[in-house]
Amino acid sequence: MNTTTVSPATVTRSRGVERLVRGQPTSDGAGVKLTRVLTQPLQQRLDPFLMLDAFGSDAASDYIGGFPDHPHRGFETVTVMKAGRMRHHDSVGNTGLLEPGSVQWMTAGRGIIHSEMPEQEEGRMAGFQLWVNLAARDKMQPPAYRDVPPQGVPVFTLDGGAQVRVIAGTTHGVAGAVTRPTTEPLVLDIVLPAGASFDVPLPAGHNAFAYVYGGVAAQVGGAAVASEHMAILSNDAAADGVRFAAPAGERAVQILLVAGAPLREPIAQYGPFVMNTVQELHQAVADFQSGALAT
Secondary structure, three states, X not given: OOEEEOOOOOOOOEOOEEEEEEOEEEEEOOOEEEEEEEOHHXXXXXXXXXXEEEEEEOOHHHOOOOEEEEEEEOEEEEEEEEEOOEXXXXXXXXXXXXOOOOEEEEEOXXXXXXXXXXXXXXXXXXXXXXXEEOOHHHOOOOOEEEEEOHHHOOEEXXXXXXXXXXXXXXXOXXXXXXXXXXXXXXXXXXXXXXXXXXEEEOOOOOEEEEEEXXXXXXEEOOEEEEOOEEEEEOOOOOOOEXXXXXXXXXXXXXXXXXXXXXXXXXXXXXXXXXXXXXXXXXXXXXXXXXXXXXX
């Protein structure tokens, strides 16, 4: 892992926490146990983000079924692996290995069918999957797929000890592994040792949230956010970013920060299809049933 030391940024007024959300246990695929953090009722508020799932288990029975072939249309999936190994196959002919520290960015566009299956029968499997909406004009673009190996994700540190993986977007002068137009997503995987702080500038118009997934609790915009909770950050026109801090005397905290430019378009979702109208959803289902979705 190549790590760069950068100068800190200063946030003069941090966004606050508008609402705390605790993830809900559920399952998906062939019985994979996970925690659904960003759910459908929050899609308009956190536009352009549609879903965030967190998964993590040492029990193979919780993940061994994997995610057999299933379709997508109209959005992008971002898979961030923290532990374990999964193999990707899709209808476009792509194959890839998701391993610890890697990122997979898949643009479903007009349609793709893919699978993600474990390449292990024991040990820990952990990570996140984020869904990012596509603008109406982009929903029927050709599908695309990109694997980013662990060494392809830029990492920087600050003198105070914060370590940041820049998955998407640009911050502190460091360009992330992926840059996307229109929605301009910023996705940071942050580790703060006890007593450390970290300021992240954010455009005032972007929607943003932070998910605390390691440690006991983090300070987010001055509010205590316990592990396994998502903090929806307030949209404050006078704020220029968000400030994170890890309490002194505790173990390090881990935070996933996600921000992006809202599309402000209608959202119509039916399972793995996300379009703008019900009629478009009917067409997606018909295309899938006829075999035309992924051609």
